[in-house]
Amino acid sequence: SAVISQKPSRDICQRGTSLTIQCQVDSQVTMMFWYRQQPGQSLTLIATANQGSEATYESGFVIDKFPISRPNLTFSTLTVSNMSPEDSSIYLCSTLGSGANVLTFGAGSRLTVL
């Protein structure tokens, strides 16, 4: 299955700033997915990122707040804009494995907003 490298692994940010999370996959993949997981909670899908087209956002998430780039088939970024303490969470990127039924996750980026 694909290996996903995600960075930063953690960061402490000030309110009102923005942070970009990078996700690198060791093989070409069609779709990448971005999830958010608040402490002790489930994984919530933010958006699906396809190469060559705009990301598709889930209800409750908007492009202005979470802009996503997908410049090629191995890389994607998620920016958390104008952060507030409510954005403190773990952000995970993922992709479908070769079996097409298995999601592989990066290790996650733990953001704390003060």
Next chain:
Amino acid sequence: GQSLEQPSEVTAVEGAIVQINCTYQTSGFYGLSWYQQHDGGAPTFLSYNALDGLEETGRFSSFLSRSDSYGYLLLQELQMKDSASYFCAVRRKAGTALIFGKGTTLSVSS
């Protein structure tokens, strides 16, 4: 809307058997998956059911009944290392992301 319901917590002792149930209500269904997540770690895949019936992988088995919108994960011969959160997840259509349940925290004691 869509929802996946599973118990929030389960406790058991080493060597025991535990069943974690999941009922779902989603717009579209293309299979039920189970993921394990240890504290501080990323979710990892355990099993996938597209059709009704039982899938067995070592100590873990998963069951699906599409007519009942229900599935379960069965963990046998529990070990301390099985202490983790377990999530059921539904794919609404082929090639799309998963929608996850709230997760079940399993605590295994000696």
